[in-house]
Amino acid sequence: MYDYLIVGAGLYGAVFAEKMKQAGKSVLVIDRRSNIGGNIYTEKINGINVHKYGAHIFHTNNKTVWDYVNRFAVFNRYTNSPVANFKGELYSLPFNMYTFNKMWGVKTPDEAKAKIDEQRKAAGITEPKNLEEQAISLVGKDIYEKLVEGYTEKQWGRKCSELPAFIIKRLPVRFTFDNNYFNALYQGIPTGGYTKMIENMLSGIEVRLGVDYLKNRRDYSSVAKKVICTGAIDEYFDYCLGALEYRSVRFETETLDTSNYQGNAVINYTDSETPWTRIIEHKWFEFGKDENGNDLSGTVISREYSSEWKPGDEPYYPVNDEKNSALYAKYLELAAKEQNTVFGGRLGEYKYYDMDKVVEIALERAENEINGD
DSSP states (O other), rough: OEEEEOOOSSSSHHHHHHHHTTTTTOOEESSSOOOOOOOOEEEEEEEEEEEETTTOEEESSOHHHHHHHHTTOBBHHHHOOOOEEEEEEEEEBBOHHHHHHHOOOOSSSHHHHHHHHHHHHTOOSSSOOOOOHHHHHHHHHIIIIIIHHHHHHHHHHGGGSSGGGGGGGTTOSSSSOOOSSSOEEEEEEEETTTHHHHHHTTTEEEEEEEOOOOGSSSHTTEEEEEEOOSSHHHHHHHTOOOOOOOOEEEEEEEEEEESSSSSSEEEEESSSSSSSSEEGGGGGTTTTTOOOSSOOOSSEEEEEEEEOOOOOBBBEEEOHHHHHHHHHHHHHHHTSSTTTTOOOOOTTTTTTHHHHHHHHHHHHHHHHHHHTT
16 A cells, blocks of 8 residues: 555656655556656657657746756756747747847837837727737737737637737746846756656656556555546546647657757747747757767757647647636536545646646645645
8 A cells, every 4th residue: 555646757746756755655656658757758869858748948936946856957057048930030039139129120128118119009909808919018019920920829729819818928028138038047957858857756666657547547546545646637537527628739850960950949930821830959958969068960850730639639738718717617626526636737737837836836735745734
């Protein structure tokens, strides 16, 4: 009999398992995939750590979280500075003075602010009712049409005028020449990849892979006093109230015989005609070098295509609109009746969490369990 059965060997499950082990609890971790790491799994291809389920850059302002993950990995100094490609025109992201100079030829912050204010006033938006109006009120019509509209509509599969305004409230706009997208106090990528970090977290903990908990629920639930479920909450209940909506992502990954395909780890394609949302060149997350600092030959790229989720696809982005939030609330009522089962993480809580937030909530949940709260 284990103290905890943890369903899912991703970041949330690994953090929770590690904390429980340190507290002297017995833990079993299972995952239906053949690998640990969940969606932050990195797979080594020709010496390059490939982010198999999309780019992940760890960033946080929470020193407790940063100190915790640094116990299990050495983080490099990678800073997320993506580039936007609009029909061959290249723009700096996040929106900053480089972007404004390329867009309008302005050279000072005051000139850039004046240009954005002019377009805001021309649009006449006082209370943004949707994403389109929210974006225009933040950055003006020109930037919206070239760098926001096409990319966002490909990502969400909906017109910007049909998307809620809150999706883009955190749009970074800077009147400096700083192209650090996240602008967090702490930022980087684990040297050697995320899989290595998760391996270190799960060191000494029993892990069983290729196990589908939902197909073996009765057997596995009986071996532990408490279950921590990090899978999709609606799938757990067999979609009995209907399926929550997600956006999914499909990847086309290629190994190329060139040392440098695009010159940057992330390039977003912001026009509506290009079918993919972005291209990732994985080697640049670690500056094109292996763990010993040697230059890597060849390269690996991944094109990302956003799509509507359906059962059997990998769920990525919760669609947290009014309809889905109401449905999730009903699933929460069912979850409250599940004895000795706790739902956590991005899928269990139907929230799009950044990695640092996943670590934070897993640490908090573990502390609550240890303290009996």
